[in-house]
Structures are given as structure tokens and as C-alpha cells.
Amino acid sequence: DTGVSQDPRHKITKRGQNVTFRCDPISEHNRLYWYRQTLGQGPEFLTYFQNEAQLEKSRLLSDRFSAERPKGSFSTLEIQRTEQGDSAMYLCASSQSDRWNEQFFGPGTRLTVL
Amino acid sequence: DAKTTQPPSMDCAEGRAANLPCNHSTISGNEYVYWYRQIHSQGPQYIIHGLKNNETNEMASLIITEDRKSSTLILPHATLRDTAVYYCIVRVAGGTSYGKLTFGQGTILTVHP
Numbered sequence: 001d002t003g004v005s006q007d008p009r010h011k012i013t014k015r016g017q018n019v020t021f022r023c024d025p026i027s028e029h030n031r032l033y034w035y036r037q038t039l040g041q042g043p044e045f046l047t048y049f050q051n052e053a054q055l056e057k058s059r060l061l062s063d064r065f066s067a068e069r070p071k072g073s074f075s076t077l078e079i080q081r082t083e084q085g086d087s088a089m090y091l092c093a094s095s096q097s098d099r100w101n102e103q104f105f106g107p108g109t110r111l112t113v114l
Numbered sequence: 115d116a117k118t119t120q121p122p123s124m125d126c127a128e129g130r131a132a133n134l135p136c137n138h139s140t141i142s143g144n145e146y147v148y149w150y151r152q153i154h155s156q157g158p159q160y161i162i163h164g165l166k167n168n169e170t171n172e173m174a175s176l177i178i179t180e181d182r183k184s185s186t187l188i189l190p191h192a193t194l195r196d197t198a199v200y201y202c203i204v205r206v207a208g209g210t211s212y213g214k215l216t217f218g219q220g221t222i223l224t225v226h227p
Contacts, residue, residue, distance in 0.1 A: 004157070031213065033213075033214060033215075035215075040219070041219060042199075042201055042217025042218055042219055042220055043158065043215070043217050044217070045214040045215065045216065048213075048214055056214065091157050091158075093157070093158075095213060101207065101213035102160045102163075103158075103160065103213065103215060104160070105156075105157025105158045105159065106157050107155075107156060107157055108156075108157055
């Protein structure tokens, strides 16, 4: 098991473009989370999946953001019409649905919107 | 989830114990204390969690006061690789909780030679 992986690790895009990030969780984990982290701040929760069902979304997740987890395995996070304020580190985490719910984080995707 | 308060930064000499405090005065009876850390350019890493008893694992010890309003994470022999941002998080475990983590700004621990 190689842990949670994210692709790409870095993305530079121009304002107004669409971007998509991928997260591959630990294989036996049925919970998957997306967080966003800006410089000097702790990560902020964006959305959560249990298997393929998206069960919670933060109000931070505007209409330009969409996340999917088809077949309950990998997940994608798409940002449409990117804005400079979307520049951040996007972190993915996965966990088992046990009582303690220890979350394992990936290395993140750093997005820069020019 | 209850709010936590941590000092913004702390220093520690290599080989000495690092004691990181956290205040969570509004913690509820069913809320646990979790600690994560984030080394530069990496995702956060789980360290330890506890309810009311002191806990120890291979990474650290967690001391929770009897009234549960504060806790201390102890790294017994800090190394340069322990330099990171340490986050104290209070949340409900199990039940209907989906387990999302609410991070504050954490404590930047710098371990120096």
C-alpha cells in the first residue's frame, strides 16, 4: 500500500480555465475527504464521500466546484472558471468508517491561478 | 466541534522533550482530542487521540487534564524531523459523525540543533 496519492502535484492555470484534480485513496478506505489550504492557514474541509455518495459539502464549495467519486474508488475535484482566489493547496484524505476515523492525507495538489 | 487555542509558535532543542499545549475549554463529554502535524510541503499526519485518559504511542504522549479543558502533546525526544505545524483538534468520534476535521492555525514547532 502506497498511501493516498494525488495528481497532479502542481498545476498552474490562467484565470477562467477549468482544472481537474484526482485523488486515489488507500484501497480499503471507504471514506474520502477534500480539504483546501491557503498559505499560513490550516486545511479547510470542502466535501466528503462515503463510498460513491457525496454526503456533505462545505459552503466553501461554490457552484464552480464539483467533486465525484464514481464506483467509490478514486475521486476527482473540478474547478470551473478558476479565479485567483482559488489558488491554494488541495488536499485529499481517506479513512475507514470505524469509530476513530483516522484520516490519511495525500501530498496535495498546489494550484496557482494567474 | 469545540474550538481549540494553541500558541502560534514554540522552539525546542534537539533531544529534549517538546511539550505542546492546547486549550479546549468548551469541549463536550463525547468529544475526543486529536493531534495532527504537517511537515512542510506534505499533507497532515495523524499523531494520537484521546478522550480523558493519558495516551501514548510510538510517536508521542497525550496528557489530558482531569477537567478535559486542556491537553499537552509530548514528543519525548524531539528531532529536527519533528519541525512541523502541530494541530490540536476536538471532535466527536463514531456515531453519526462523518469525521471531518476542523483545523485551527496550529503551533509551529521548530526543533533546533
